[in-house]
Amino acid sequence: MGALDLAGIESAARARVPRDIWDFIEGGSGAERTLAANRKIFERFALRPRVLVDVSTCELGQTLLGTRLDTPIGIAPMAYHRLVDEEGETATAQGAGRAGALFVTSMFASRTLEDIAKAGGPRWLHLYWLRDRAALAALVERAEAAGFGALVLTVDAPRIGRRLRDQRNGFAVPPHIHAVNLDADLMATSHRSEKGSSGIAEHAREQFDTTLTWADLGWLRARTRLPLVLKGILTAEDARLAVEHGVDAVVVSNHGGRQLDGAIPSLAALPEVVEAVPAELPVLFDGGVRSGTEAAIALALGARAVLVGRPVLWGLAVGGADGVHQVLDLIRDELDHTMALLGRPRLADLDRGAVTDWPCPTD
Numbered sequence: 003m004g005a006l007d008l009a010g011i012e013s014a015a016r017a018r019v020p021r022d023i024w025d026f027i028e029g030g031s032g033a034e035r036t037l038a039a040n041r042k043i044f045e046r047f048a049l050r051p052r053v054l055v056d057v058s059t060c061e062l063g064q065t066l067l068g069t070r071l072d073t074p075i076g077i078a079p080m081a082y083h084r085l086v087d088e089e090g091e092t093a094t095a096q097g098a099g100r101a102g103a104l105f106v107t108s109m110f111a112s113r114t115l116e117d118i119a120k121a122g123g124p125r126w127l128h129l130y131w132l133r134d135r136a137a138l139a140a141l142v143e144r145a146e147a148a149g150f151g152a153l154v155l156t157v158d159a160p161r162i163g164r165r166l167r168d169q170r171n172g173f174a175v176p177p178h179i180h181a182v183n184l185d186a187d188l189m190a191t192s193h194r195s196e197k198g199s200s201g202i203a204e205h206a207r208e209q210f211d212t213t214l215t216w217a218d219l220g221w222l223r224a225r226t227r228l229p230l231v232l233k234g235i236l237t238a239e240d241a242r243l244a245v246e247h248g249v250d251a252v253v254v255s256n257h258g259g260r261q262l263d264g265a266i267p268s269l270a271a272l273p274e275v276v277e278a279v280p281a282e283l284p285v286l287f288d289g290g291v292r293s294g295t296e297a298a299i300a301l302a303l304g305a306r307a308v309l310v311g312r313p314v315l316w317g318l319a320v321g322g323a324d325g326v327h328q329v330l331d332l333i334r335d336e337l338d339h340t341m342a343l344l345g346r347p348r349l350a351d352l353d354r355g356a357v358t359d360w361p362c363p364t365d
């Protein structure tokens with residue numbers, strides 16, 4: 003029998019993945035307040051079921067920025083999938099392809115964009131803004147040629163958060179795993195490990211452009227015909243600026259609690275962002291989603307799609323492409339079930355009326 007929920011897949015993954023890699027994946031920044039809050043906040047919302055609606059079929063497919071998807075549950079960008087599986091991102095892409103789910107590939111993927119494209123499935127490419135703009139421009143060109151349908155620029159990481167687990171472990175990417183889409187000279191220091199510091203954070207300090215502002219977005223826009231998505235928006239103010247700067251979509255995210263510790267839980271930021279942007283601008287969401295019920299809450303609060311991070315790596319660690327497929331299908335099936343019992347069989351039916359604030363009496 004397959005796993006009935008993600009908890010079983012998580013514990014199987016934990017038993018397999020080496021401790022320092024597990025800490026890198028699971029960890030957050032600082033006191034991990036935001037990491038914990040991202041999960042806890044789902045308890046503060048409850049669903050409002052309607053009855054006597056024809057729910058004989060639920061429709062979970064949609065076209066998002068020109069990309070056809072069979073499910074509103076996609077994969078958040080995560081660096082270095084080979085940390086947990088020999089094949090890495092090509093297996094992830096296969097699993098996503100079977101589920102008809104969006105795979106947002108990290109710029110720090112450990113397989114080439116071209117191999118990932120060959121594995122199939124709907125895909126977008128995530129970018130950090132490197133100091134080396136020529137490298138960025140080259141990646142954009144390759145992404146277009148390899149059929150990536152949008153660019154997702156992550157804007158919440160001018161520096162990497164203070165991830166104490168990684169600092170304690172002196173974590174660095176193992177020497178046999180590489181960010182193969184970037185030139186070796188850009189990645190030269192990425193394997194340097196030292197107790198008390200994170201190799202990932204040190205490398206980012208060298209390579210990320212910390213001077214980046216809204217005014218620079220035009221440079222990227224001018225280089226591509228692909229839709230541009232900003233990931234890491236948590237306030238209405240920034241959502242409005244994103245719209246003013248012609249962005250095609252935003253992802254409400256606090257980077258899974260890995261960047262600013264103490265930042266607002268992702269779900270708490272979602273309503274203000276949704277309210278601040280025109281109704282037709284897609285708002286995506288990530289942070290702490292571990293079930294179809296939680297995906298339904300985020301969709302009801304205005305997300306057009308929900309990205310899932312860590313659970314996909316659990317699935318990859320446990321079962322490669324099959325494990326990824328299993329995780330995505332599990333959440334999709336739970337969502338389908340939730341929509342039926344909610345009396346809201348189409349994604350468009352999942353609106354604010356489907357959810358209510360319900361301050362938990364034990365809080």
Ligand SMILES: Cc1cc2nc3c(=O)[nH]c(=O)nc-3n(C[C@H](O)[C@H](O)[C@H](O)COP(=O)(O)O)c2cc1C
Nearest residue numbers: 027078079080081108156257258289290310311312
């Ligand atoms: C191991 C790992 C690597 C990540 N790498 C990236 C990355 O390269 N770029 C990025 O924008 N976000 C990255 N993230 C953040 C995710 O895209 C996402 O925001 C977060 O994991 C969502 O929360 P969840 O894991 O609770 O679902 C990473 C997260 C993890 C766990």
Ligand SMILES: CCCCC(=O)C(=O)O
Nearest residue numbers: 081110159202206257260
């Ligand atoms: C330089 C790789 C950073 C990956 C990342 O964004 C994360 O670990 O959250």
